[in-house]
Amino acid sequence: MGDNLVRKIIKNHLVTGEMISGQEIAIKIDQTLTQDATGTMAYLQFEAMEVPKVKTKLSVSYVDHNTLQTGFENADDHLFLQTIASKYGIYFSRPGNGICHQVHLERFGKPGETLLGSDSHTPTGGGIGMLAIGAGGLDVAVAMAGGPFYLNMPKVVKVELRGKLSPWVSAKDIILEVLRRLSVKGGVGKVLEYTGSGVATLSVPERATITNMGAELGATTSIFPSDHVTKAFLQAQNRAGDWIELLPDPDAEYDEELTIDLSELEPMVAAPHSPDAVRKVSEVGPIKVNQVAIGSCTNSSYADLMTVAHILKGKTVHPEVSLVIAPGSRQVYEMLARSDALADLISAGARILESACGPCIGMGQSPASGSVSVRTFNRNFQGRSGTQDAQIYLASPAVAAATALNGVLTDPRTLGEAIEIPMPESFIIDDRMILVPSKNPENVEIRRGPNIKPLPVNKPLPDQLEGEVLLQVGDNITTDHIMPAGAKVLPLRSNIPAISQHVFASVDNTFAARAQEKGGGFIVGGHNYGQGSSREHAALAPMYLGIKGVIAKSFARIHRANLINFGILPLTFADEEDYEKIAQGDKLSIIDLHKQLTTGNSLVVNNDTKGTSFKVLHNLTPRFIDIILAGGLLNYTKNKA
Numbered sequence: 302m303g304d305n306l307v308r309k310i311i312k313n314h315l316v317t318g319e320m321i322s323g324q325e326i327a328i329k330i331d332q333t334l335t336q337d338a339t340g341t342m343a344y345l346q347f348e349a350m351e352v353p354k355v356k357t358k359l360s361v362s363y364v365d366h367n368t369l370q371t372g373f374e375n376a377d378d379h380l381f382l383q384t385i386a387s388k389y390g391i392y393f394s395r396p397g398n399g400i401c402h403q404v405h406l407e408r409f410g411k412p413g414e415t416l417l418g419s420d421s422h423t424p425t426g427g428g429i430g431m432l433a434i435g436a437g438g439l440d441v442a443v444a445m446a447g448g449p450f451y452l453n454m455p456k457v458v459k460v461e462l463r464g465k466l467s468p469w470v471s472a473k474d475i476i477l478e479v480l481r482r483l484s485v486k487g488g489v490g491k492v493l494e495y496t497g498s499g500v501a502t503l504s505v506p507e508r509a510t511i512t513n514m515g516a517e518l519g520a521t522t523s524i525f526p527s528d529h530v531t532k533a534f535l536q537a538q539n540r541a542g543d544w545i546e547l548l549p550d551p552d553a554e555y556d557e558e559l560t561i562d563l564s565e566l567e568p569m570v571a572a573p574h575s576p577d578a579v580r581k582v583s584e585v586g587p588i589k590v591n592q593v594a595i596g597s598c599t600n601s602s603y604a605d606l607m608t609v610a611h612i613l614k615g616k617t618v619h620p621e622v623s624l625v626i627a628p629g630s631r632q633v634y635e636m637l638a639r640s641d642a643l644a645d646l647i648s649a650g651a652r653i654l655e656s657a658c659g660p661c662i663g664m665g666q667s668p669a670s671g672s673v674s675v676r677t678f679n680r681n682f683q684g685r686s687g688t689q690d691a692q693i694y695l696a697s698p699a700v701a702a703a704t705a706l707n708g709v710l711t712d713p714r715t716l717g718e719a720i721e722i723p724m725p726e727s728f729i730i731d732d733r734m735i736l737v738p739s740k741n742p743e744n745v746e747i748r749r750g751p752n753i754k755p756l757p758v759n760k761p762l763p764d765q766l767e768g769e770v771l772l773q774v775g776d777n778i779t780t781d782h783i784m785p786a787g788a789k790v791l792p793l794r795s796n797i798p799a800i801s802q803h804v805f806a807s808v809d810n811t812f813a814a815r816a817q818e819k820g821g822g823f824i825v826g827g828h829n830y831g832q833g834s835s836r837e838h839a840a841l842a843p844m845y846l847g848i849k850g851v852i853a854k855s856f857a858r859i860h861r862a863n864l865i866n867f868g869i870l871p872l873t874f875a876d877e878e879d880y881e882k883i884a885q886g887d888k889l890s891i892i893d894l895h896k897q898l899t900t901g902n903s904l905v906v907n908n909d910t911k912g913t914s915f916k917v918l919h920n921l922t923p924r925f926i927d928i929i930l931a932g933g934l935l936n937y938t939k940n941k942a
């Protein structure tokens with residue numbers, strides 16, 4: 302049997318385990334990336350490991366999330382990140398240089414290598430043929446210290462692309478179609494590997510749009526082959542030497558298959574409030590739109606923004622629409638500026654932002670109350686924009702630009718002849734905003750602002766757990782529910798005591814106070830608990846509030862790993878009907894915990910309020926059990942040393 306692409310890369314990087322789907326494996330990590338909102342914690346954790354220099358082939362620290370400096374906090378964090386990067390051998394991409402995933406694709410991504418990033422959209426690198434995986438900051442810190450990354454061997458899904466996209470239909474519509482078919486939990490435990498004749502019709506940035514938003518499937522990652530299109534992109538980035546050909550074997554086998562005929566796709570949107578609520582633009586119809594936002598790591602490429610500029614050229618944004626544009630990287634921004642495209646955007650009335658995540662993470666540009674915003678981003682979870690009752694639709698740049706002109710959701714096929722933006726033969730290369738680490742690290746002083754508080758560490762797991770069900774929630778709870786982001790809360794990312802006061806604030810704003818008053822307790826959840834971002838704050842802050850365990854119907858991959866890393870038990874109901882038999886406020890207890898954990902997969906939980914008991918599963922490997930017993934990965938690593 303021939304190997305698919307995923308197996309080939311894993312085989313080349315396998316440290317322990319067998320490549321049997323569902324079994325634990327560990328792989329060597331070649332490159333890491335962090336961003337500022339997860340980076341401060343990741344580097345504090347790395348520092349605690351007392352390794353003098355990163356052991357990866359390449360590690361890059363980006364500043365792209367917390368760029369709105371409404372107080373000293375974010376600026377202090379930037380200085381911390383810059384100095385600690387210089388000291389430990391890490392490249393530092395300065396604020397304004399662009400969104401981590403976009404810049405990494407342009408300047409650092411390498412086919413066939415592994416990339417671990419403390420951001421859930423790290424799979425963007427799959428567009429260039431990398432095995433690129435998102436993880437919590439602590440896992441990335443371990444990888445920087447030379448440790449392998451542990452994961453369950455994923456199932457590999459063959460996504461066969463046939464034919465060619467019709468005019469005005471784009472890569473965004475392909476990934477929206479995949480989301481429509483598979484849902485936000487359809488990718489859990491899987492990697493999507495794209496193949497077929499349609500692959501060659503897609504540029505690297507288009508492929509990256511697809512692998513980027515594959516994160517919304519809950520997939521481990523997504524990947525495209527490295528072919529002549531990849532070669533041309535790397536050549537245009539003046540990195541021809543980084544190219545290798547990487548294709549699946551002709552007789553490669555896959556665990557599952559999916560076929561998409563590109564010629565049958567139409568412009569689509571994801572309707573509020575989930576990336577898988579996908580509908581055709583033509584079906585949704587001309588609903589009134591108040592804001593259009595273009596950018597993010599999903600749709601920020603040169604071709605994306607040139608398409609927008611062409612649509613807007615010589616026209617004016619609708620008087621009732623606010624159009625904001627954040628180019629994904631300084632490279633893209635400069636290329637727009639050196640052509641007439643930036644002038645066309647400005648002249649049409651666009652509000653141009655710096656190259657950063659910006660509105661995608663609620664860092665400014667929150668829409669008006671109850672209004673509709675069409676965005677080229679990847680997530681439309683309720684409240685993420687900063688406005689709880691806003692209705693967010695996700696769409697391609699062409700849909701967004703057409704909508705900005707008309708003031709209503711618009712199918713770009715009504716605009717007439719489509720625009721072809723050829724891939725430039727060479728991009729503008731200027732890496733001066735990427736700082737090289739110091740040659741004299743002993744002379745570098747790490748700058749720590751007053752908002753950077755020491756890392757809280759959990760205690761070893763006691764043999765008996767008792768506590769109240771502090772909150773019971775339904776299916777598909779996102780990490781944006783658990784640990785909100787946005788301009789007000791994000792500056793607290795380096796200060797766990799302060800940020801913990803915002804846990805579950807949009808679901809129940811009495812949660813944090815209640816958790817602290819009761820001395821911690823349990824959370825009960827439905828399916829796909831913790832979907833979305835990689836932010837370990839969604840585990841770290843609940844840990845700080847005393848949360849001991851989460852009992853859910855199922856978990857999202859990264860969040861489950863983060864809970865384990867911070868010593869919180871992730872338990873699933875053996876019988877889902879038991880979810881209904883628990884109520885918020887019930888007192889639960891688990892006795893003989895150590896024995897129960899180490900002698901089988903199931904545990905008995907007593908509901909002391911109702912006088913009943915029920916079974917839960919832990920599904921933890923022996924290594925994870927040891928981590929939980931130690932009170933988290935940091936303690937476990939220290940104990941081992």
Ligand code: MIC
Pocket residue numbers: 338339366419420421422662786833834835836
């Ligand atoms: C996101 O898109 O939700 C973020 C903000 O990039 C997060 C990381 C974070 O919360 O810092 C992610 O996707 O992992």
Ligand code: SF4
Pocket residue numbers: 366400420422597598599657658661662678679
């Ligand atoms: Fe930034 Fe948004 Fe991409 Fe997250 S999804 S990395 S916030 S642009």
